[in-house]
Amino acid sequence: xxxxxxxxxxxxxxRTVRATRAEMDVRFTLRQVAQRIGxxxxxxxxxxxxxxxxxxxxTIVRLATDLGEDPDVLLALAGKVGSDLQAIILRRPKQFAExxxxxKNAPDHALLKVVREVRxxxx
Amino acid sequence: MITLEANSLIFRFSEVHEDxxxxxxxxxxxxxxxxxxxxxxxxxLGAFPLRHVEDFADRVPEGWGERAGxxxxxxxxxxxxxxxxxxxxxxxxxxxxxxxxxxxxxxAISGKPWKPELDGSERDYVVLPEQPWLDGFCVAKDVxxxxxxxxxxxxxxxxxxxxxxxxxxxxQIIVYxxxxxxxxALLRQREQSSDRMAAGVRYRSLVCRAAEPAMxxxxxxxxxxxxxxxxxxxxxxxxxxxxxxFVTLVDAVQWREIxxxxxxxxxxxxxxxxKAGLPWFDYYAADLETLGGAPPLAVVKSVAEMALEKGEQVxxxxxxxxxxxxxxxxxxxxxxxxxxxxxxxxx
Numbered sequence: 019x020x021x022x023x024x025x026x027x028x029x030x031x032x033r034t035v036r037a038t039r040a041e042m043d044v045r046f047t048l049r050q051v052a053q054r055i056g057x058x059x060x061x062x063x064x065x066x067x068x069x070x071x072x073x074x075x076x077t078i079v080r081l082a083t084d085l086g087e088d089p090d091v092l093l094a095l096a097g098k099v100g101s102d103l104q105a106i107i108l109r110r111p112k113q114f115a116e117x118x119x120x121x122k123n124a125p126d127h128a129l130l131k132v133v134r135e136v137r138x139x140x141x
Numbered sequence: 142m143i144t145l146e147a148n149s150l151i152f153r154f155s156e157v158h159e160d161x162x163x164x165x166x167x168x169x170x171x172x173x174x175x176x177x178x179x180x181x182x183x184x185x186l187g188a189f190p191l192r193h194v195e196d197f198a199d200r201v202p203e204g205w206g207e208r209a210g211x212x213x214x215x216x217x218x219x220x221x222x223x224x225x226x227x228x229x230x231x232x233x234x235x236x237x238x239x240x241x242x243x244x245x246x247x248x249a250i251s252g253k254p255w256k257p258e259l260d261g262s263e264r265d266y267v268v269l270p271e272q273p274w275l276d277g278f279c280v281a282k283d284v285x286x287x288x289x290x291x292x293x294x295x296x297x298x299x300x301x302x303x304x305x306x307x308x309x310x311x312x313q314i315i316v317y318x319x320x321x322x323x324x325x326a327l328l329r330q331r332e333q334s335s336d337r338m339a340a341g342v343r344y345r346s347l348v349c350r351a352a353e354p355a356m357x358x359x360x361x362x363x364x365x366x367x368x369x370x371x372x373x374x375x376x377x378x379x380x381x382x383x384x385x386x387f388v389t390l391v392d393a394v395q396w397r398e399i400x401x402x403x404x405x406x407x408x409x410x411x412x413x414x415x416k417a418g419l420p421w422f423d424y425y426a427a428d429l430e431t432l433g434g435a436p437p438l439a440v441v442k443s444v445a446e447m448a449l450e451k452g453e454q455v456x457x458x459x460x461x462x463x464x465x466x467x468x469x470x471x472x473x474x475x476x477x478x479x480x481x482x483x484x485x486x487x488x
Binding site: 130133138140 | 153155195206208210309386
């Protein structure tokens, strides 16, 4: 199931995803998710209500993993770029900046064409 | 198409259906003792790093570049398991796939030589999402022998024992998606059903080429694991498209020389893990037929048996292992049932 990205913000998205999971699995109460990702339930509650800024990259990645969400999507919703991506861009900033600008309006199927495939050879 | 993302092989068949996407990861784990006992499923200790072989074409033996694919590091006698379908409690990512897995081009389910197609004459593939994991060679009904890495030329691998010629090593995988019309019919059935299970998780130049660092998979200790028969039938699979990948297994000692990266640390022993009170796992899927063992695999000698015959010391001491914390994962009922969780070990 994909959730729409046009919600009001990071917290709204997280709450929707977690609440949907909780309908099927009691392990997704706010308290249990908070415990698994190593934050206080009150803090997660504030995050979900967008009363505080999104948490650190590490916490967002733990949250995404726990909820079965894509960490890059949650980081983007939080206005962040993963440190691994930052390191990649910083190695060749000009080329990657140009690449991203060139692809900004490309449809998904066109983006997939520039994704690197695992090459299959003779065996 | 197959892409490599965060140490997972991602399979996409967008030409078949926009949902036709899944993942395969190779998990580090404990090596279970080969002492005649049947062990439960050991934990996942994180994914093995995966790298494109072609990125290191000048540092690997010739021939690796030709077969391409990806590579990953394993220590001698290190165990591994294959996780299908990605991780987390994803409600998406459950498009059905038929997947063949071979080690050294010997099918891990049937014990027969590699044959890419699904022809119905052999029950030699696993089906996603029913099969979340594969931990080894299917040697008897509900019993596998754990995948254990050994040097390719050492004679221990299943490939060497069955073919007499350790030539390929590594792992070979081919994936077929379900036909679009079958999937859409299945979706309609799922929507009418409230049975929504949570998927558990429980991976130079000629002047300085590395010495032959290839590994093959041998048979380790016995483990209880069901291999589920195809509940959809052969006609459900779209064999007009497929993706395949050769996964080269590299001796971890030589991984740094090839890639410049440190290999993962060695996993703990099963005895140390168990003494620490950490959990083992079992998985039962309700009402699914399971496959019997493959006769060619049933007679393969384990690493411990071969080492004894050869008078070699290739395995460290296993120690006494009595898993007493076993967590049930999956939708079926187990005698050990203690609720669902992920198959992840934490140290």
